[in-house]
Amino acid sequence: MERFADYYLNAEILLRYGPEIVAGLWVTIGVAVATVAIGLGLGLAMPVALIARVPVLRWVIACWIEVFRTLPQLAVIIFVYFGLPYAGITMSPFWATAGALGAVLSAFAAEIFRSAIQALPPGQWDAAAALGLRFRATFFLVILPQAIRLAVPLLTNRTIAIIKGTALGTAVSLPEILGRAQSAMAIAANPSPLTLAAVLYLILFLPLVVASRWLEASRVVPR
């Protein structure tokens, strides 16, 4: 037990490396916020853009959704960071991670919004037409708000799952919690920094997981 504490809860090492690792928390939060902004922004913009009925745009959006929903997050991050520079696009680890995760989230979000729009009963369109609303007014005032509400449970789960991917940024030397903990662990030859990282991730994500459970329970529809 003493050996366990010495290895995993070494106070001296935690004090020495703790502040550095906790500082990584802000990088993790920053990437997560950027990911959500990019992902949900693009994800909502895509189904809205689809109503413009421009064939090229439709094709591009369809490809975007299929590609980023299918590829592993880490593969996208690696491609953006190590591949895109050959195409003249160089990004910092922060933006490579946030951009890649944002692209993945946008694909899922777009698909969820699109499905939610299609899932609404057609009577909603008919009723709005009967009230004399034009297509645009119907879409933005009647359909979209209901679709967003329908999409929320699927969307929250997906968003949480994807922002947990910020830890993947270590692969492109993003100085977030896990990356910092790993280098501290290598220098100190002691895994206590990893314990601290694990605790920080729990502090960050456990409330989100519990909140999503609560959100789901509060909107269970009896079948």
Added chain:
Amino acid sequence: MPEWLDLLLENFADPDSAARAWPLLRQGVGLTLKLTAVALPLGLLLGLLIGMAYALGGRVTRALLIIYIDLFRAFPVLVLLILVYVGLPFLGLTLPAFAAAVLALVLNNSGYFGEIFRAGLLSIPHGQREAAAALGLSPFRTMRLIILPQALRGIAAPLASNALELVKSTSIASLAALPELLRSARVAQEQTYNPTPLMLAALMYFVLLWPFARLVARLERRMLARGSR
């Protein structure tokens, strides 16, 4: 051909580099499939056991299971992998990279699958159980013959979606130096000084996973349509 397109093709679709990377990538895809073949059934099974234990358990069991589920859903899978692969050896417990990756994937996904099965089993009305008890069925047989088959129909979409996520997350094993598809592509890229292997790996992932992604999308759409009415 415009110069920029020429340059792009040379960098991302170089046949020479592709030919040299191919054996590595093929072996990498094999390892990705092997990881999936071991981790997916184990994750599903553990998730099912958790869901059933919740459905049949008392208050304390239920509370403990919820804690287990949420704990493993909150940890990023990569953090679990690093804990298992790099942290455990300090206790004298060194796992080979493959076993470490499987353990991390299974623990993480047992939380996700556990929650799906739990919610699914719970959604079956209690009257079903009472009726089965009245017919003299044991709790276990009731679960196997009455509750589970009905629950499975309701949770097909999240199960398929999570299975797909599991396959995708095998790519994190690359960070434990396991030469699966993504790692192989990185190695090949460094050998050929050209990102064509990365492009090729992305293409292989896409060809492999896209049919399943379509299936998941279809199942999810059906689920949403049910929820809106």
